[in-house]
Amino acid sequence: MDAQMLIGVAQAMLIGILLIVCLNLYLIFRLKDLDPFAKWDPNAVNGALLLLFIIAGLPAAFLSSMAWSKEMVMTYNAASEHGQVIDNMFWWTMAVAVFVTVLTNILLFYFSWKYRYREGQKALYYPHNNRIEVLWTVVPAIVLTALVLRGVIVWNDVTGPAPDNALNIELNGKQFAWTARYPGSDLEFGETSVFLINEAKGNSLGFNLDDKRGFDDLVVSELVIPVNTDIELKIRSRDVLHSATLMHFRVKMDAVPGMTTRFHFKPTITTADMRLQTGNDAFEYEMSCQQICGGGHWNMRLPVRVVTMEEYKAWLAQQKTFIASYRELNPEKPAAPAPATQETPAPDQTASAQTVVH
Amino acid sequence: MADTLAHAHHDTHQDHGHGGHDHGHHHHTETFWTKYVFSQDHKTIAKQFLITGIIMAILGIGMSSLFRLQLAYPDMKFWILEALLGSKWAPEGQLSPDFYLALVTMHGTFMVFFVLTAGLSGTFSNFLIPLQLGARDMASGFINMLSYWFFFVSSVLMIISLFVSGGPASAGWTIYPPLSALPQAMPGSGAGMTLWLISMAIFIASSLMGSINYITTVLNLRTEGMSLLRMPLTIWAFFLTAIIGVLSFPVLFSAALLLTFDRLLGTSFFLSDIFIGGEALHYQGGSPILFQHLFWFLGHPEVYIVLLPALGISSEVISVNSRKPIFGYQAMIVSMVGIAFLSFIVWAHHMFVTGMHPFLGTVFMLFTLVIAVPSAVKAFNYITTLWRGNIRFTPAMLFAIGLVSFFITGGITGIFLGNAALDIPLHDTYFVTAHFHLVMGSASAFGFFAGIYHWYPKLFGRMMNPRLGYIHFWLTFVSLYLVFFPMHFMGLGGVARHYYDQSAFAFMSVFADLEIFITVAAILGAVSQFIFLGNFFWNIFFGVKAPANPWEANTLEWTTPRLPGHGNWEGAIPHVYRWPYDYSKPGVKKDYLPQHIPDEEVEYEDGFPRPAGVPDHDHGHTIKVEEVKKDNH
Numbered sequence: 001m002d003a004q005m006l007i008g009v010a011q012a013m014l015i016g017i018l019l020i021v022c023l024n025l026y027l028i029f030r031l032k033d034l035d036p037f038a039k040w041d042p043n044a045v046n047g048a049l050l051l052l053f054i055i056a057g058l059p060a061a062f063l064s065s066m067a068w069s070k071e072m073v074m075t076y077n078a079a080s081e082h083g084q085v086i087d088n089m090f091w092w093t094m095a096v097a098v099f100v101t102v103l104t105n106i107l108l109f110y111f112s113w114k115y116r117y118r119e120g121q122k123a124l125y126y127p128h129n130n131r132i133e134v135l136w137t138v139v140p141a142i143v144l145t146a147l148v149l150r151g152v153i154v155w156n157d158v159t160g161p162a163p164d165n166a167l168n169i170e171l172n173g174k175q176f177a178w179t180a181r182y183p184g185s186d187l188e189f190g191e192t193s194v195f196l197i198n199e200a201k202g203n204s205l206g207f208n209l210d211d212k213r214g215f216d217d218l219v220v221s222e223l224v225i226p227v228n229t230d231i232e233l234k235i236r237s238r239d240v241l242h243s244a245t246l247m248h249f250r251v252k253m254d255a256v257p258g259m260t261t262r263f264h265f266k267p268t269i270t271t272a273d274m275r276l277q278t279g280n281d282a283f284e285y286e287m288s289c290q291q292i293c294g295g296g297h298w299n300m301r302l303p304v305r306v307v308t309m310e311e312y313k314a315w316l317a318q319q320k321t322f323i324a325s326y327r328e329l330n331p332e333k334p335a336a337p338a339p340a341t342q343e344t345p346a347p348d349q350t351a352s353a354q355t356v357v358h
Numbered sequence: 359m360a361d362t363l364a365h366a367h368h369d370t371h372q373d374h375g376h377g378g379h380d381h382g383h384h385h386h387t388e389t390f391w392t393k394y395v396f397s398q399d400h401k402t403i404a405k406q407f408l409i410t411g412i413i414m415a416i417l418g419i420g421m422s423s424l425f426r427l428q429l430a431y432p433d434m435k436f437w438i439l440e441a442l443l444g445s446k447w448a449p450e451g452q453l454s455p456d457f458y459l460a461l462v463t464m465h466g467t468f469m470v471f472f473v474l475t476a477g478l479s480g481t482f483s484n485f486l487i488p489l490q491l492g493a494r495d496m497a498s499g500f501i502n503m504l505s506y507w508f509f510f511v512s513s514v515l516m517i518i519s520l521f522v523s524g525g526p527a528s529a530g531w532t533i534y535p536p537l538s539a540l541p542q543a544m545p546g547s548g549a550g551m552t553l554w555l556i557s558m559a560i561f562i563a564s565s566l567m568g569s570i571n572y573i574t575t576v577l578n579l580r581t582e583g584m585s586l587l588r589m590p591l592t593i594w595a596f597f598l599t600a601i602i603g604v605l606s607f608p609v610l611f612s613a614a615l616l617l618t619f620d621r622l623l624g625t626s627f628f629l630s631d632i633f634i635g636g637e638a639l640h641y642q643g644g645s646p647i648l649f650q651h652l653f654w655f656l657g658h659p660e661v662y663i664v665l666l667p668a669l670g671i672s673s674e675v676i677s678v679n680s681r682k683p684i685f686g687y688q689a690m691i692v693s694m695v696g697i698a699f700l701s702f703i704v705w706a707h708h709m710f711v712t713g714m715h716p717f718l719g720t721v722f723m724l725f726t727l728v729i730a731v732p733s734a735v736k737a738f739n740y741i742t743t744l745w746r747g748n749i750r751f752t753p754a755m756l757f758a759i760g761l762v763s764f765f766i767t768g769g770i771t772g773i774f775l776g777n778a779a780l781d782i783p784l785h786d787t788y789f790v791t792a793h794f795h796l797v798m799g800s801a802s803a804f805g806f807f808a809g810i811y812h813w814y815p816k817l818f819g820r821m822m823n824p825r826l827g828y829i830h831f832w833l834t835f836v837s838l839y840l841v842f843f844p845m846h847f848m849g850l851g852g853v854a855r856h857y858y859d860q861s862a863f864a865f866m867s868v869f870a871d872l873e874i875f876i877t878v879a880a881i882l883g884a885v886s887q888f889i890f891l892g893n894f895f896w897n898i899f900f901g902v903k904a905p906a907n908p909w910e911a912n913t914l915e916w917t918t919p920r921l922p923g924h925g926n927w928e929g930a931i932p933h934v935y936r937w938p939y940d941y942s943k944p945g946v947k948k949d950y951l952p953q954h955i956p957d958e959e960v961e962y963e964d965g966f967p968r969p970a971g972v973p974d975h976d977h978g979h980t981i982k983v984e985e986v987k988k989d990n991h
Contacts, residue, residue: 013882017833021889024825046751046828050759053836061843071868072850074783086779093780097770104737104766111744112759115680116751123942123949124746127683132742133735137689140734147773148727152720154779159716175543175634194633206633239634240537241646243711243786247852247865250783254712256646257536258630261713286863290786290854291712292530293537294544295455298857 047116054109058102073247077277079285079306081266082158083250089154093147162264166230169223171287172205173235173242173255176296178287181205182218184321190214194238202329206238207322215323218316223287223304226312227270235261243291246304248274254291267306274306396507398499399924403506404485405817408810410513411477412894416887417517418468423884425461428453430877432859447525455858459528460546462856464520466531467554471561472516474664474802476509476568479603482667482809483572483596485817489915490590492581492932494925497574501567508564512557519553527554530856532657535628535649539620542635552621555614562607562614569600569607576600581914583934587691588953590913590938591684594691595670598698599663605702606659613652620644650712654705661798662701666694668805669736669765672758674938675808676740678911679755680747681949683939686739693732693739700729710778711785719778726776730769737766748942748949752909753827754812760835761804767839768796771846789849792842800838807834810894815908819921820901826893830886837883841876848872912938912952 069075078087115123170181170189183189190213196206207214225231235244237255244263245252253263275283285304289297307315397403424443427436435451442448447457484502488495496502519526528546529538533554541548576597580589589597616627620641628649629641677684684690706714706722740762749755771793774780784790807830814822853866860866860873907916917932932954940951945966 010878010881010885014885017829017885017889020829021826021892024823024829042824042828043749043751046756047749049832050756057839064844065847068844068847068851068869068872072847073852073865074850083783086782089777090774090780090783093774093777097773101767101770104741105763107741108744108759108762108766111741111747112749115744115747116749118748121748123681123748125683125942125944126685126742126746127939128686128689133686133689133739136738137731137735141731144727144730144773147777148724151723151727151777151779155716155719155723155777158779158782159719194631194638197633197638199636239632240540240543241534241712245786245852245854247783252711252782252785256713257632258643258645259647259713282864284864286865288852288854288863288866292459292534292856295459295858297459298455298854298859299862301862 043117047113050109051113054106058106076248077269078248078250079267079269079274080249080251081268082154083248083265084268085154085157086250089150092150096143096147158264160264162232162262163230166232166264167226168232168234169225170234170236171223171244171255171302173237173239173244173289173293173300174204175239175294176289176300177221178223178242178244178289178300178302179204179219179221180223180302182220182316182319184216184218186213186216188213189234190217190322197238202326207326209326215321217322218319219322219325220319221302223302224312224315225267225304225306226309227267227306229309230264230266233263233265235263240293241291242289242293242300245288245290246285247288248285252290270306270308272307396503398495398503400484400488400496400499400502401817401922401926403502404481406506407477407480407484407509408817410510411473411481411806412891414468414472414477414513416891418465418473419884419887421461421465421468423881425453425458425465426877426880428458428858429860430874432861453858456528456545457525458858459530459544459856460525460550463528463530463533463546464516464526467516467527469799470531470660470664471558472513474799474806475660476561476565478802478806478809479596479599479663479667480506480509480568481806482592482671482813483568483600485813486590486592486915487572487575487596488579489816489918489922489926490593490913490938491576491579491584492914492927492934493575493579494927494931496571497579498571502571505564505567505571508560508567512560512564515553515557515560519550519557522549522553524548524550526550532650532653533617534653535617535620535646536632536634539617539629540632540634540639552618555618555621558614559611562611565603565607569603572596572600573604581931581934584953587688588934588937590670591673591687591690591694592667592670594694595666595673598694599666602659602663602666602698602701606656606663609652610656613649613656616652617649647709647712647714650709650714651706654708655702657708658705659701661794662697664798664802665805666697668761668802668808669694671805671809671812672740672761674911674913675754675758675812676743676762677939677941678812678909678950679750679752679758680743681750681941682743682747683941684739685742685745686735687937687939689735690739693735696732697729700725700732704729704776707776707778707781710781716778723776723778727773730773730776733765733769737762737769750909751828752811753822753824753831754808754909756828756831756835757804757808757811760831761801761808764796764801764804764838768793768798768801768842772797783852784849786855787849788845788853788855791855792845792849795842795845796838800842804835807831807890812909813915814894814897815904816915816918816922818898818901819904820897821904821908822893822897822901826889830889830893833886833889834883837879837886840879841883844872844876907952910948910950912940912950914953917952917954 074090078084168183172179172181181189191208191211192206193208194206196208197204205219233244235253235255237257239257242255243252244255249265249267251263251265253261255261271285275281285306287302287304289300394402424439427439437451439448439453440451443457447454524545526546527533527538527550528544537543538547538551576593619625620627620629624640626641626644628646629644632639632641673684673690704722704726706718707726710719771789775784775790775793811822811827848869851865851869853860853869860869904920906920914932918926919928934953935956936951936953938953942949943951945962947961947963951960
């Protein structure tokens with residue numbers, strides 16, 4: 001469909017609606033005797049339409065879900081260990097939800113049609129029945145208890161601490177881009193502070209140049225992770241809220257300025273394997289921002305690659321460390337501590353100590 | 359329809375009043391200003407809320423149509439966008455990303471606060487509380503008037519904010535800082551946001567004045583015999599809504615105030631460690647998550663502030679038009695009280711993945727899924743009320759049935775989102791959009807429509823055209839499902855909310871065709887509201903005059919004159935002898951038994967023994983189906 005079609009459809013609808021309305025108004029105000037609708041019993045017509053709605057609506061809902069299901073990431077194999085558990089829980093919840101929704105909607109529309117007004121029919125005076133009411137309080141309560149207990153277990157599992165040998169990667173959000181920081185060979189991140197950020201000098205994370213642990217950190221604009229390895233994401237933002245979302249891995253956590261959030265996961269399917277599974281040679285994992293963050297919110301994309309450990313190590317070896325790229329950009333004064341670059345005097349520099357991340 | 363309208367039973371028993379002397383006519387000189395503008399009459403104030411709400415709804419729905427065009431056709435240019443928004447926000451008919459967010463934000467703000475909070479509660483709480491309880495007016499007519507005019511000023515300010523140079527607030531209706539706090543972060547966070555905060559502060563004052571009045575009136579001004587357990591469920595819903603509002607809106611006020619301090623005075627309640635616009639800002643030690651706690655402490659109860667009145671209205675409408683007592687009257691009250699209470703301890707389920715401590719997630723997940731139980735009870739009770747009824751499909755009844763369907767279909771997805779583990783993939787996707795637009799947006803809007811169609815005869819003394827009502831219902835009902843049901847698919851596909859264009863991500867761009875489908879359905883839905891508008895405004899002046907009790911209902915508002923004057927009843931206030939849901943009572947001649955008919959005046963079928971003693975407590979003991987069956991045949 002293109003825009004012309006939309007405009008066409010909209011115009012046709014508009015004309016159709018106007019015609020119906022005009023016809024109605026005409027019939028109501030001028031020609032009551034000729035009104036073909038006057039003989040229609042509104043109770044019969046609306047009752048029948050309600051029944052028709054559910055008879056046509058349920059297959060339509062089912063078929064459209066099927067038709068779109070292969071486009072939904074939730075129907076893919078989750079590409080992480082905890083994702084499999086979440087998906088399992090998701091489908092159980094889906095079974096309950098579909099059962100309840102279909103059943104109650106059918107009853108709602110069927111009863112509406114079945115008990116439509118008829119001359120001489122008397123409604124049943126039936127104000128309450130404690131036994132039924134207790135039953136349908138207790139049954140949902142039990143089902144929900146089962147779901148929630150499972151939910152609590154999964155949630156605690158997912159949010160629990162990462163193993164000690166997990167690979168730490170820091171995700172940094174800003175308007176409107178992500179970068180990933182790897183700790184380098186010393187496995188430790190260098191200190192950073194928003195007060196030390198200097199974009200012109202290529203210090204966009206605000207590395208403290210006195211902290212040598214940061215020299216071998218890698219700052220890249222893609223996320224490359226080894227498969228079957230515990231990954232501990234440290235998530236940060238330097239301006240507004242963002243949300244690091246890796247839909248294929250069932251990972252999502254907000255990036256909050258002033259604090260570091262975290263998410264631990266273990267990818268299980270490499271990009272190459274996922275291409276085979278989906279039959280899509282161009283398949284790429286992607287990280288998006290899912291917390292409204294301004295005009296470029298829709299375009300905060302970070303490409304993600306899951307590779308084997310060997311490929312990961314090879315990739316790592318090719319990357320330039322922070323200090324190497326910094327020196328390239330600022331050749332004359334290699335390791336000079338970067339002064340606070342802006343006029344903001346930052347009256348008590350002790351403040352920056354609170355913001356430091358190790 | 360004709361036969362339901364034809365009955366003009368003159369039920370107004372004004373002469374049986376016991377000792378109530380006439381307070382009905384207050385003949386002070388009324389000018390145009392005191393009668394129509396600065397009126398202290400609850401009925402006029404209700405109409406003022408209604409008309410203002412409708413205007414805000416037209417704007418809110420109109421905005422959604424504009425951004426739906428962008429979502430369906432991110433690369434297209436529409437002359438209408440440039441014509442409406444100007445070349446700054448839609449150069450050459452291409453919506454700018456900033457103004458897209460502004461439209462989304464203002465759509466949410468208008469619909470949630472101005473239409474479904476003030477419009478819905480303001481209209482029907484004001485109109486029905488005195489009329490259904492047998493009161494001359496609200497406890498304080500003056501504060502009631504102030505409540506409307508504060509609302510009016512806040513609406514005007516919010517509309518003005520659409521036209522300031524940076525555009526209106528654009529950080530989403532939840533206005534999370536730092537985005538909403540820093541003008542450097544987006545143009546809408548400048549003057550537009552300041553006006554948003556001022557407007558909301560005034561709105562909150564209006565809401566509090568209204569709510570205090572509703573609570574006081576319900577507690578103190580019920581007519582003789584109107585015990586709490588004889589109140590219609592509408593009144594129970596408005597009463598509980600008002601209590602929720604009084605307890606939660608002040609917290610939003612505090613959040614707005616602290617945010618204003620951060621913006622204007624440089625405090626750091628919600629801000630820390632920010633580098634934006636090429637410089638590091640001085641803010642230290644604040645927490646954006648604190649704001650989210652304060653916001654959602656209102657924000658979640660707000661969902662029920664929006665929903666409960668709609669549920670109350672549908673309870674009444676479904677019972678009247680099924681010609682059956684509402685099933686489980688007391689269970690309905692207990693459910694609403696339960697929902698009202700629980701609504702205060704579930705707020706952080708909006709924040710599972712915002713960096714809040716995961717233990718809190720566990721706690722809030724438990725409470726959240728508990729709230730599904732009273733909601734399920736309500737849905738089952740509605741369905742049972744329809745069972746073996748004699749259903750009259752008035753437009754109001756259709757909207758009430760539609761509400762129940764939306765309430766079920768939209769509510770059920772709450773058990774996904776309320777589960778913290780499942781919320782990880784689904785949070786901030788279209789799944790959430792689908793969920794709350796169905797359960798809160800569509801259901802409440804249908805409650806609003808049901809209320810308007812049902813009480814229009816009492817509001818304006820004339821009838822709406824039922825046939826246009828049917829067309830309106832079917833177009834709206836079908837189009838809303840066509841809009842919001844497919845959004846679940848996109849949510850399960852991970853499509854993020856608030857995206858100006860989904861083509862940047864491969865897994866989101868596959869839904870481009872579906873976006874077009876949704877836009878077509880949304881525009882169909884928006885266009886069909888003109889049928890309602892025409893029907894509504896035309897019949898205020900030219901409609902068929904309404905009979906005294908067009909739906910043959912039991913409640914007190916139908917005992918007033920066709921257009922009640924100030925004070926509502928010309929004679930004494932009617933007394934109440936029973937609960938409001940005696941429809942199709944066995945042995946009683948008519949299929950309804952109004953609350954104000956004394957027991958000795960009830961007409962029984964021939965041969966039916968007049969019950970000895972007071973038959974009032976019938977709803978207090980179970981009537982077995984078998985007994986009733988016997989009675990019926």
